[in-house]
Amino acid sequence: MNISYFILETGEIIRINDVAEDSEIPMNQPEGCSFVQGEYDPEDWYVEPILQAPTARPMVPDMYISTYDLNLLPVGATLTITDENGFETVIPAQDDTLELTDAGAYKVHSDSPFPHIDFNVEVIVP
Numbered sequence: 505m506n507i508s509y510f511i512l513e514t515g516e517i518i519r520i521n522d523v524a525e526d527s528e529i530p531m532n533q534p535e536g537c538s539f540v541q542g543e544y545d546p547e548d549w550y551v552e553p554i555l556q557a558p559t560a561r562p563m564v565p566d567m568y569i570s571t572y573d574l575n576l577l578p579v580g581a582t583l584t585i586t587d588e589n590g591f592e593t594v595i596p597a598q599d600d601t602l603e604l605t606d607a608g609a610y611k612v613h614s615d616s617p618f619p620h621i622d623f624n625v626e627v628i629v630p
Contacts, residue, residue: 506543508558509534510551514618515559517546550619561619567612570604570629581616604629 507529509519520543521532533539540551544558552559565576567583577583577597585593588608595602604610607629614622 507532507539507541508544508549508551509537509539511537513553515551515553516618517544517549517551520544547621559619561621563621564614564616564623566623566625567602567614567627568625570627572602572612574598574600574602577614578616578620581614581620584613584615586611586613 507521507523508517509521510517518537519534523529523532529539538551538556540556540558542558544551548561549558550561551557562578564578564581572583574583574595574597579597581597583595583602585595585602585604587606587610604627610627610629611624612627613624614620616622
């Protein structure tokens, strides 16, 4: 039987153990953690703290064109835009739209609070 252990406050899955029977769970449970039965990849899953249920981690919508609605970012998130010369601009989540106007290739990275899954993309502005 596979058991996924998670941190109670955030729902982050920190370890996956195989145990033969339920009686082995307390011997393998890290202090301050709880568990759900099953094997859940921490890159894609977390345990929703209120429901205590395995839940797919939400993905931050990619920026794939030269404009991006900054409302799509979760609260507390930022976008880092790096131009071809290595100049970085960090933009927080806000009620606004980002528009890249100068031609070039931009690396765009989102940095969001857990449980969101961030993106790294390259945006080409003709």
